[in-house]
Amino acid sequence: xxxxxxxxxxxxxxxxxxxxxxxxxxxxxxxxxxxxxxxxxxxxxxxxxxxxxxxxxxxxxxxxxxxxxxxxxxxxxxxxxxxxxxxxxxxxxxxxxxxxxxxxxxxxxxxxxxxxxxxxxxxxxxxxxxxxxxxxxxxxxxxxxxxxxxxxxxxxxxxxxxxxxxxxxxxxxxxxxxxxxxxxxxxxxxxxxxxxxxxxxxxxxxxxxxxxxxxxxxxxxxxxxxxxxxxxxxxxxxxxxxxxxxxxxxxxxxxxxxxxxxxxxxxxxxxxxxxxxxxxxxxxxx
Ligand code: PDD
Numbered sequence: 550x551x552x553x554x555x556x557x558x559x560x561x562x563x564x565x566x567x568x569x570x571x572x573x574x575x576x577x578x579x580x581x582x583x584x585x586x587x588x589x590x591x592x593x594x595x596x597x598x599x600x601x602x603x604x605x606x607x608x609x610x611x612x613x614x615x616x617x618x619x620x621x622x623x624x625x626x627x628x629x630x631x632x633x634x635x636x637x638x639x640x641x642x643x644x645x646x647x648x649x650x651x652x653x654x655x656x657x658x659x660x661x662x663x664x665x666x667x668x669x670x671x672x673x674x675x676x677x678x679x680x681x682x683x684x685x686x687x688x689x690x691x692x693x694x695x696x697x698x699x700x701x702x703x704x705x706x707x708x709x710x711x712x713x714x715x716x717x718x719x720x721x722x723x724x725x726x727x728x729x730x731x732x733x734x735x736x737x738x739x740x741x742x743x744x745x746x747x748x749x750x751x752x753x754x755x756x757x758x759x760x761x762x763x764x765x766x767x768x769x770x771x772x773x774x775x776x777x778x779x780x781x782x783x784x785x786x787x788x789x790x791x792x793x794x795x796x797x798x799x800x801x802x803x804x805x806x807x808x809x810x811x812x813x814x815x816x817x818x819x820x821x822x823x824x825x826x827x828x829x830x831x832x833x834x835x
Pocket of ligand 1: 583731732733734735736754755756757758759760793794795796
């Protein structure tokens with residue numbers, strides 16, 4: 550059985566408890582991070598910790614007392630659960646107020662809830678999916694306007710994933726005002742020639758930690774990077790497409806709305822970027 554972490558305690562998963570009055574349960578009033586584990590080490594932990602701090606600040610949510618121990622808690626969970634390849638999920642909520650109330654509780658009285666657990670995923674790096682690529686559909690982006698904050702309010706992305714599955718595909722790219730925002734749980738890119746095109750950072754998308762690293766490595770590898778909006782038609786006509794996230798790294802996209810991208814197999818740039826990302830991020834893993 551897995552060992553999980555809840556508010557200062559390491560517990561077997563079936564003994565871990567959170568109140569029914571927790572604001573994440575009642576109001577989706579919580580933020581999260583997903584950090585990948587390769588060779589038993591955390592990938593880009595510092596980036597995830599920085600974004601977590603920003604999410605808390607944007608929501609005027611207090612840091613839990615254990616905030617400065619987060620790296621140690623991540624490592625301890627990885628160790629206790631023997632994770633070689635997989636993920637650490639972390640969630641902070643505004644805590645359990647005495648009653649359901651739209652107003653935030655007094656932070657002096659209600660302390661944040663901190664939960665972490667691991668998911669073992671052997672084959673995360675050497676993924677068969679990365680060799681075939683994934684198929685996506687396009688759907689309308691019907692999420693709220695602060696997608697830069699990593700909240701647990703994930704119902705629409707879940708619905709998008711189900712729409713993709715129903716269509717026999719793997720994921721959905723979301724469209725707003727005619728332009729692709731991002732995937733249900735990843736950032737979206739197209740490639741034309743030697744140029745990577747991806748939407749610029751704003752409140753419209755999550756500021757991916759993998760995105761920042763991949764764009765840095767791409768520039769170092771002499772690829773051009775253009776941060777701008779692109780349409781789904783432009784994507785369908787691109788040479789290559791891919792997505793990035795902590796759980797998929799760089800994942801080639803080979804079909805959009807039934808249209809093959811390039812020759813319908815993972816392209817050379819996306820494949821190379823995945824290799825570079827895995828290699829470079831492992832060097833800095835902790
Ligand atoms: N999702 N965009 C969205 C909407 C996301 O949910 C995610 C991550 C990303 C990529 O961010 P990063 O590179 O920092 O993982 C972009 C995580 C993996 C999840 O919800 O499981």
